[in-house]
Amino acid sequence: MIMKLINLIILLFVPFLMMGLIKKTKSFWGGRKGPSIMQPWFDFVRLMKKDFVISNTTSAVFKITPVITFASVIFAGLFVPLASGSAIVNIPVGLIVFAYILGLGKFFALISAMDTGSSFEGMGASREACFTSIVEPAFFMVIGSIMALTGNCTFDSLGKILSSAGTYGILIIVFTALVLFIMLLTEGSRVPVDDPATHLELTMIHEVMILDNSGSDLALLTWANGIKMLLISSLIAYMVIPSNVSDFVGVLLYLGVIALLSVIIGTVESSMARIRMSHVFEFVFIMSSLALVVLSLVMARMFGG
Amino acid sequence: MVKWIKVKNNTRIDINKIPIIEISDMRSEVKAFNLRPIGFFGKEWGFGCVRLFVILADDANADLYLSSSVFGNDVKSYESFTQEVPAFHIFEREFYEQFGIEPLHHPWLKPVRVNQDKYPFFEMEGEEVHQVAVGPIHAGVIEPGHFRFMCNGETVYHLEIMLGYQHRGVEDMMLKNPSNQLAESICGDSVIAYNTAYSQVMETLKAINISRKAQLIRKMALEMERIAVHIGDLGAISGDIAYLMGASVFGATRTLVINTTLEMCGSRLGRGFVTVGGVNYDPSEEVIDRAVETLNKVRTDVDRMVKTMLKNSTVMSRLEKTGTVSLEKAKDIGLVGMAARTCGVDLDSRFDFPDKWVEELGFTRKTMNLKGDVNARFKLRYKEIKESISMVKKILAKLKEYKNEPIIAEGVNNKLTPDSMVISIVEGWRGEVVHIAMTDLHGKMTRYKIKDPSFNNWYGLGLAVRNNGISDFPLCNKSFNLSYCGNDL
Numbered sequence: 001m002i003m004k005l006i007n008l009i010i011l012l013f014v015p016f017l018m019m020g021l022i023k024k025t026k027s028f029w030g031g032r033k034g035p036s037i038m039q040p041w042f043d044f045v046r047l048m049k050k051d052f053v054i055s056n057t058t059s060a061v062f063k064i065t066p067v068i069t070f071a072s073v074i075f076a077g078l079f080v081p082l083a084s085g086s087a088i089v090n091i092p093v094g095l096i097v098f099a100y101i102l103g104l105g106k107f108f109a110l111i112s113a114m115d116t117g118s119s120f121e122g123m124g125a126s127r128e129a130c131f132t133s134i135v136e137p138a139f140f141m142v143i144g145s146i147m148a149l150t151g152n153c154t155f156d157s158l159g160k161i162l163s164s165a166g167t168y169g170i171l172i173i174v175f176t177a178l179v180l181f182i183m184l185l186t187e188g189s190r191v192p193v194d195d196p197a198t199h200l201e202l203t204m205i206h207e208v209m210i211l212d213n214s215g216s217d218l219a220l221l222t223w224a225n226g227i228k229m230l231l232i233s234s235l236i237a238y239m240v241i242p243s244n245v246s247d248f249v250g251v252l253l254y255l256g257v258i259a260l261l262s263v264i265i266g267t268v269e270s271s272m273a274r275i276r277m278s279h280v281f282e283f284v285f286i287m288s289s290l291a292l293v294v295l296s297l298v299m300a301r302m303f304g305g
Numbered sequence: 306m307v308k309w310i311k312v313k314n315n316t317r318i319d320i321n322k323i324p325i326i327e328i329s330d331m332r333s334e335v336k337a338f339n340l341r342p343i344g345f346f347g348k349e350w351g352f353g354c355v356r357l358f359v360i361l362a363d364d365a366n367a368d369l370y371l372s373s374s375v376f377g378n379d380v381k382s383y384e385s386f387t388q389e390v391p392a393f394h395i396f397e398r399e400f401y402e403q404f405g406i407e408p409l410h411h412p413w414l415k416p417v418r419v420n421q422d423k424y425p426f427f428e429m430e431g432e433e434v435h436q437v438a439v440g441p442i443h444a445g446v447i448e449p450g451h452f453r454f455m456c457n458g459e460t461v462y463h464l465e466i467m468l469g470y471q472h473r474g475v476e477d478m479m480l481k482n483p484s485n486q487l488a489e490s491i492c493g494d495s496v497i498a499y500n501t502a503y504s505q506v507m508e509t510l511k512a513i514n515i516s517r518k519a520q521l522i523r524k525m526a527l528e529m530e531r532i533a534v535h536i537g538d539l540g541a542i543s544g545d546i547a548y549l550m551g552a553s554v555f556g557a558t559r560t561l562v563i564n565t566t567l568e569m570c571g572s573r574l575g576r577g578f579v580t581v582g583g584v585n586y587d588p589s590e591e592v593i594d595r596a597v598e599t600l601n602k603v604r605t606d607v608d609r610m611v612k613t614m615l616k617n618s619t620v621m622s623r624l625e626k627t628g629t630v631s632l633e634k635a636k637d638i639g640l641v642g643m644a645a646r647t648c649g650v651d652l653d654s655r656f657d658f659p660d661k662w663v664e665e666l667g668f669t670r671k672t673m674n675l676k677g678d679v680n681a682r683f684k685l686r687y688k689e690i691k692e693s694i695s696m697v698k699k700i701l702a703k704l705k706e707y708k709n710e711p712i713i714a715e716g717v718n719n720k721l722t723p724d725s726m727v728i729s730i731v732e733g734w735r736g737e738v739v740h741i742a743m744t745d746l747h748g749k750m751t752r753y754k755i756k757d758p759s760f761n762n763w764y765g766l767g768l769a770v771r772n773n774g775i776s777d778f779p780l781c782n783k784s785f786n787l788s789y790c791g792n793d794l
Contacts, residue, residue: 026549029549029550030549030550030552030553031550031553031554031557032553119435119436119437119438120437120439122435123437123459123775126458191547192547192619195547197547197549198545198547198779199444199445200444200445200545200779201439201444202437202439202775202776202778202779203545203776203777203778203779203780269547269549270549270550271550272548272617272619272620273543273546273547273548273617273619273620273622273623274546274547274548274619274623275619275622275623276622276623276627276774276776276777277459277774277776277777278459278774279622
């Protein structure tokens with residue numbers, strides 16, 4: 001019970017720290033002091049206090065989307081094993097529910113962007129939809145392979161890779177982690193896929209889709225995006241953290257992995273330029289190739305010998 | 306009969322000696338000359354007549370060719386020059402807008418600075434073509450301008466640029482109340498260039514000779530401006546491709562340069578540095594020594610950062626083959642300045658119209674083989690930063706020889722020479738800034754014409770983004786970094 005409470009707090013508030021840490025890392029590489037690690041939280045509070053403006057051209061879709069997006073992320077987050085490997089709610093076939101609930105949120109984000117009637121947001125939506133259409137199959141291929149390997153449709157299967165695949169498991173974990181990391185960069189709209197710091201509406205992807213949102217709506221969407229990044233990071237963390245540690249050590253290890261991932265994201269963002277839009281597809285497509293590697297590893301393990 | 310007179314940069318021209326020829330003659334002459342226009346402007350000539358002045362630059366010989374034509378009050382059109390020499394397109398649009406005399410068969414006679422809202426944009430037909438309209442208010446803190454893209458998916462087929470949202474009537478203000486303060490406020494990123502051009506015009510009209518020391522300080526200030534803006538632009542290009550380290554390092558380095566200017570004249574952008582008759586500030590030896598030290602550091606920092614970036618494959622893949630303007634097109638549409646040099650057109654008025662210092666200090670023109678893409682504009686800036694730093698150091702060393710010379714001419718008279726015209730060309734960081742002034746027989750200023758390099762180059766940006774991804778537009782735009790207010794006047 002205590003663990004579930006801790007996990008709920010982690011789910012809701014660690015995303016701010018994660019975003020803050022990424023910013024801090026970027027500032028470090030840029031030779032600056034940078035804003036406080038709590039800045040995303042302060043921004044959130046500030047936005048929550050603000051009123052919002054809604055364009056006349058929008059319909060109800062635009063108004064309900066921030067709430068739906070946020071709810072879908074939280075809902076999906078309930079099934080994901082966070083600190084110490086325990087999910088807040090355990091259900092069978094959690095992995096599939098997770099993916100589709102997130103998909104629902106994405107769907108509403110897309111139609112809400114189209115709903116504003118802005119040509120920028122339409123462009124953003126088409127880019128986002130295009131990347132999602134590559135990300136999703138790759139994710140399912142990886143998850144499907146692992147489920148086949150462990151014979152288990154819950155998130156637990158991610159933690160059982162090593163026990164059921166032996167040395168193959170290490171390779172599978174490495175490649176799965178890479179797939180998830182690229183998914184993290186894509187879904188979290190980070191460099192080299194997207195540039196979260198830009199103000200140039202023509203080059204944005206995620207930011208441009210929420211260009212019309214303001215005040216508490218914008219706060220919810222930013223929060224939801226942070227939580228989404230935390231969830232994908234948690235999947236990576238769950239794979240690499242051993243399950244036979246005490247709860248306390250588990251929480252510490254989990255937070256450590258999340259912090260490490262944030263620093264890696266910040267470093268990646270500082271060390272490379274954003275890829276040209278026409279090449280982003282190729283980058284995201286690496287996911288599919290890696291997913292195929294995972295699939296073949298699993299096949300080799302199951303039918304090879 | 307003399308059809309053209311040959312004049313020099315920055316010298317007094319007797320207006321009565323400027324030939325008047327038939328417009329049709331002029332048209333065929335312009336075509337035969339094959340020189341680029343740097344001035345094409347009208348002036349009211351009594352009884353509803355309009356006199357059109359045309360100035361062509363012969364860059365190879367440091368000459369300017371000047372002629373004029375008069376339109377009677379019943380003549381409201383002429384056959385456009387643009388059909389023969391495309392570089393005239395923007396000049397003819399401006400002339401039409403200011404005097405209502407229509408260039409017939411002009412390919413696209415749209416407004417330059419006024420009536421933007423009534424203008425029907427170029428449209429492409431097709432199910433899959435969509436329009437994207439950006440501006441005039443932008444997401445960043447930049448100047449206003451409207452961009453209309455015709456796209457198919459992510460690919461830009463055509464970009465139309467509409468400017469003029471900052472039209473302040475500078476040319477008229479210059480007639481009423483000419484001052485250094487006004488001149489340097491026209492285009493805030495080229496303060497020294499504009500102020501120098503204005504001061505040169507006034508000095509020639511007032512027959513003032515400025516001291517050698519003042520000339521050197523002006524030259525130095527102009528190069529400092531070039532260094533600062535170029536470094537800032539390298540940072541902005543890095544920022545646009547989300548290469549964070551470049552943005553931070555160049556940002557910090559630029560501050561070193563503008564702070565040196567601050568030490569010299571009390572303004573980071575060089576406001577108040579240059580004045581009619583000379584310069585207002587004399588950098589002390591101590592300041593000069595510190596400036597040299599700072600510039601050495603700037604040189605090392607820029608070197609290291611640029612080399613790191615040129616080695617980074619993700620950076621290069623963004624810069625190379627993005628926003629290319631071919632040499633042929635650059636010549637056709639008459640690009641000038643830095644943008645022209647990146648396409649292989651060697652226009653640099655520092656060397657095309659040299660003053661005596663160029664030879665004395667041993668400044669030489671070095672050309673680079675560039676391909677007209679964003680990478681070219683990145684590398685040219687790097688090259689010019691290095692050159693300008695060495696120029697500034699040479700000038701600063703030379704300055705010490707003139708310790709006791711005055712920096713400002715004494716007993717400046719306020720009377721302008723009557724019946725005169727002066728053409729003053731100054732190579733700002735963006736390209737040639739041209740100021741032209743005319744006085745009447747009482748010595749009253751009757752026409753002040755300004756041409757910013759952006760005036761020629763905006764169309765080049767439009768060509769550069771064709772067949773590029775729309776998400777690369779901000780990068781192309783930043784690589785040109787054209788002025789809105791210099792164009793809008």
